[in-house]
Amino acid sequence: MDRKTASGIMLTVLLLSILALAFHIPSVKAEGPIATIEVNPDTLNLKSNGKWITCYIELRENLEVKQIYVSTIRLNGTILVARLFELGDYDDDAVPDLMVKFSRTEVTNCILENYRMVGRLGEVTLTVTGEVGMLPYFLILTFEGSDTIRVMGK
Numbered sequence: 001m002d003r004k005t006a007s008g009i010m011l012t013v014l015l016l017s018i019l020a021l022a023f024h025i026p027s028v029k030a031e032g033p034i035a036t037i038e039v040n041p042d043t044l045n046l047k048s049n050g051k052w053i054t055c056y057i058e059l060r061e062n063l064e065v066k067q068i069y070v071s072t073i074r075l076n077g078t079i080l081v082a083r084l085f086e087l088g089d090y091d092d093d094a095v096p097d098l099m100v101k102f103s104r105t106e107v108t109n110c111i112l113e114n115y116r117m118v119g120r121l122g123e124v125t126l127t128v129t130g131e132v133g134m135l136p137y138f139l140i141l142t143f144e145g146s147d148t149i150r151v152m153g154k
């Protein structure tokens with residue numbers, strides 16, 4: 001193709017990107033869970049004073065964790081990611097994962113408000129949702145995944 005056509009295509013792509021950003025194209029809901037979530041620690045002691053709950057997100061093939069919009073990530077629908085996040089492969093399975101950290105206090109409060117514990121031990125399923133972009137089609141997909149942890153103490 002000649003230079004004029006090439007710059008025309010580049011301009012179109014640029015305009016579409018700006019439009020997609022400006023109007024925040026509505027997200028598409030995928031069928032079934034498309035994320036694998038690993039929450040650490042596996043056992044959460046409600047009395048201990050740690051600062052963070054760590055969560056590793058892996059996505060189904062053909063989706064890239066680096067395309068996740070971190071600001072859209074929520075734990076149990078309400079808790080936002082505390083600033084820290086990092087791309088890596090914590091479990092060495094060749095599937096890239098995104099590590100995010102949530103405030104331990106917020107997670108603990110959410111558990112105390114929403115779950116009934118039997119005695120001093122309980123099992124709690126934490127669900128992480130968010131949006132991931134599928135470039136170059138400007139499609140935004142909602143992902144969801146869960147992990148169950150044990151909870152101790154009151």
Ligand SMILES: [Ca+2]
Binds near residue numbers: 039041147148149
């Ligand atoms: Ca876990």
Ligand SMILES: [Ca+2]
Binds near residue numbers: 091092095096
């Ligand atoms: Ca991995």
